[in-house]
Amino acid sequence: MYYFIINPRSRSGKGQEIWDNVKKRLDEENLEYEAYFTQRQGHAAELAHQIAALSIPCTLVVVGGDGTANEVVNGLVKTVYTHITLGYIPTGSGNDFARGLGLTKDTKKAVEQILAPACIEKMDIGIAQSDKEKRYFLISAGIGFDASICHEALHSGLKDLLNRYGLGKLTYAAIALKQLFLYRPCPVDIRLDKKRISRFPRCFFVAGMNLKYEGGGCKFCPDADHSDGKIHICVAGKLSKLKILTMLPTAFIGKHIWFKGIQIEQGHVVEIISRRPLPVHCDGESFGFRSSLSLRTAPEQISVITG
Numbered sequence: 001m002y003y004f005i006i007n008p009r010s011r012s013g014k015g016q017e018i019w020d021n022v023k024k025r026l027d028e029e030n031l032e033y034e035a036y037f038t039q040r041q042g043h044a045a046e047l048a049h050q051i052a053a054l055s056i057p058c059t060l061v062v063v064g065g066d067g068t069a070n071e072v073v074n075g076l077v078k079t080v081y082t083h084i085t086l087g088y089i090p091t092g093s094g095n096d097f098a099r100g101l102g103l104t105k106d107t108k109k110a111v112e113q114i115l116a117p118a119c120i121e122k123m124d125i126g127i128a129q130s131d132k133e134k135r136y137f138l139i140s141a142g143i144g145f146d147a148s149i150c151h152e153a154l155h156s157g158l159k160d161l162l163n164r165y166g167l168g169k170l171t172y173a174a175i176a177l178k179q180l181f182l183y184r185p186c187p188v189d190i191r192l193d194k195k196r197i198s199r200f201p202r203c204f205f206v207a208g209m210n211l212k213y214e215g216g217g218c219k220f221c222p223d224a225d226h227s228d229g230k231i232h233i234c235v236a237g238k239l240s241k242l243k244i245l246t247m248l249p250t251a252f253i254g255k256h257i258w259f260k261g262i263q264i265e266q267g268h269v270v271e272i273i274s275r276r277p278l279p280v281h282c283d284g285e286s287f288g289f290r291s292s293l294s295l296r297t298a299p300e301q302i303s304v305i306t307g
């Protein structure tokens, strides 16, 4: 059985248009499926939970952006999800989930991949925890400057404007420029696997990655592996604003790692303590402001159709 969760509002309404094409193709194949449309924030999580709770072995396909995929996984983890195979048709602005898994952005090919999967892989699910609150992620969780960009992008009219011209990906770059001038770096301590503490007196951000890319294509952790049970981190720990400005474009090809002040690490448990509460994101969705954050992977992986 196939279930589809569609965010018609993804990429400022393009999601509905893409779904119409997908539906045409599914109907040509006489496929048995059920389709559910998200109506508001948080709705994708509720729908995913309900579908998983049916306990029917099935393919659950997300038709949406990274935010919708994030909501779906947060719904699935509330119950048993081992009988679910996750499929994904990207219709978002950033599309880092598809990029990280090597999924096609061509809708027609994406439908073919879902109907006849060449490859189904087990993937880690990341957990971001602060005090007693938890949020799960598929792509990345970040604290500091990168999260301040996500927080602003969630409420910015710029995304709608740029999406109108097919330039939604630039939203993150444009907001990054603005946030670069506003953002105040902050002392941050990082502890890996309960052992080593590293101190960063002027930290800009810590990106905890399950996949290689975030922020619309920044290859922050070129060696991140979605099935190694680890969180890979990219710490912008000691760079001037001018250096951040020159470093960011090189992150699109993963060459930022050569900058002095960028540190790449990996571990099973990453604990981050900051001097003041900083913005946190999970797959681009807000996880509030936190001064302590721990990142790890869930014991149970999820089956995902990959490219």
Ligand SMILES: Nc1ncnc2c1ncn2[C@@H]1O[C@H](COP(=O)(O)OP(=O)(O)OP(=O)(O)O)[C@@H](O)[C@H]1O
Residues within 6 Å of the ligand: 007, 008, 009, 010, 011, 012, 038, 039, 040, 041, 042, 043, 064, 065, 066, 067, 068, 069, 071, 091, 092, 093, 094, 095, 096, 284, 285
């Ligand atoms: N019917 C709806 N109306 C308005 N917002 C919705 C609706 N359904 C879902 N949402 C919200 O839309 C937000 C953005 O969705 P999504 O991430 O899928 O698309 P995007 O922002 O275009 O893509 P990306 O995250 O890749 O940049 C999510 O926070 C989700 O909660």
